[in-house]
Amino acid sequence: MRVMSFHLMPYADLDVSMRDEYRSAWVVLPNSYFDPEKGHKLYNRYLDELELAAELGFDGVCINEHHQTAYGLMPSPVVMAAALSRRTKSCRIAILGNAFCLRDNPLTLAEEHAMIDVITGGRLITGFVRGVGSEYFSFGTNPVHSLERHKEANDLVVRAWTETGPFAFEGKHYNIPYVNIWPRPYQQPHPPIWCPSGGSVETIEWAAHPDRKYVYVQTYSPRETVARYLDLYRETAATKYGYEAKSDRIAWCAPVYVAETDEQAVNEAREHIEMMFNVLLPKYSELMFFPPGYMSPDSLKKVLAAKKGNRGGVTIEQLIDRGIIICGSPETVRNAITRAHHEMGFEEFMCMLMFGSMPAHLTEKNIRLFAAEVLPAIRALTEADYRGFEPVGRLAAQ
């Protein structure tokens, strides 16, 4: 198993009393709540944390993109990738992901990713995402065209990375008379493309297509949701496309906190993980994260039904019970990841070792303890530790 360290770079210093006046830390929370001096310290601290993970032997560092929110301070993950590209020497740098389809010209991101790939000598992983629903409010991009633009942007970017230019790209949403990017990417034919998602049938069917076989990353979700979607990738490959998906196409990303004992881990993580789920995550309205057309009516109904009765007031005990986070002693954490791998067979694991309001000293302790006590054991996990895919029994049971 390959293990990377993932950072959301939240605004940890957020004044949580904003909850009294504002319904969400997304889009509608005034940016007067952001203090640039605190932001300066946080950005540098967060980069230090990723660099520390790289030094301690993680297989890579991961960053992502969000807009107009205290949930994550990376409207441009490329900026962070650039900073990391010279301060890390051998690990992968995974942008998980960039929303190419939100841009009016996705080639600008294709160029920037190619630059990172060339600077790092081919250490880049490109995540192709559509952005969360609220980002269609931030950008003004029509969510009705989200899936169309996502697919067309992918065609444009892959062609720009792989075909000799100049050529004209003639699409529905993108028309570019001269496509001829300098530099071309270092990796051939192009950097690996991964598809992070909170769980989407449409994304899985697209990622698993034999022309692509992109890695599918299930972002933090309840245990049974993770299992359902990771299995769905294999199931889709087998029944829809007629091939066997390898475990190196399957990835999971989850918040992890490890401390000396289970009790200490819960005590140390509680305030910070609950701040993430109860302050940084809540949305303005049901529709803010699921704007019209962002997903099919059937998917929307399923998502809204699943979220019913799940508003705020989440406790760390619930998060652990439901398998949304992994928290405990080194042994507890090792066992949880080993068991999950046994059941789901993911060859790529991303751990979010800082979340919510977690301060620097606890984050550093978490990174060091994970690297020393968990990393060696889970990196040793192989395909032999996976029980294997049994589509009929398991999917039928769900």
Add this chain to the structure above:
Amino acid sequence: MSFRTETLSLDGLSLRMRRGGSGAPLLYLHGTDGLSEWPAFLDALAERYEVFAPDHPGFGGTECPEWMDDVSDLAYFYLDVMDALGFRDARVVGHSLGGWIALEAAVRNQSRIKDLTLIASAGVHVRGHAKADIFMIDPDEQARLAYADPQMAEEAAQKALADKYQDVAITDRIASARFGWNPRFHNPRLGRWLHRVNAPTLIVWGEQDRIFPPVTGPAMQALIPGSQLVVIPDCGHLPHVEKMDATLAAMGCAR
């Protein structure tokens, strides 16, 4: 008044249309709320006119072809519809999104249009006066904002709450976003061509419209030569529902 449902096949799509009454033709272009809640306003109009009330493509559970991208496409499509129905001098009445479609059609070709009635119409934006963001607020909140009368607002909110996961509610929102997401429910270039509208035009606005700001009414009137503006007091975004008689009277159709 009984309406029958007809299908008009045109431009590669099937347009579902309710048709009823007798007299001169009147084309009603609905707003983002669609026609799933049938307005009694149309029954009243059918006492004087032959009323044609189509579901815009994508609304009411109907198909929207992939090529139909924006209100410009809808405007040309409805010009084709008016050709196909052989209108000579139709009254065209549009609410919200429907008013915008009527205006976009009229600046292109008003040869089949006798006059226009624009009720709390989209299409024109007054800088600095934001509309309510119906895509961000939840449906019950939107319904509450749509009425001036607190009791009607509360009833509408309860109904929206019950209906919001229904297929038609979801697909109506998708269709509304397709045509009105960005810029929200207007075309920044439309204003510079509204001087071309010479069909007599009536603009109706609710004085307490909390969805589309009433300040838009005078701005629209200034752009359309000879147009008339009627502002209805104690009325929200749905004058033809909340103040049906006053709206009919403004149209010269008092009962």
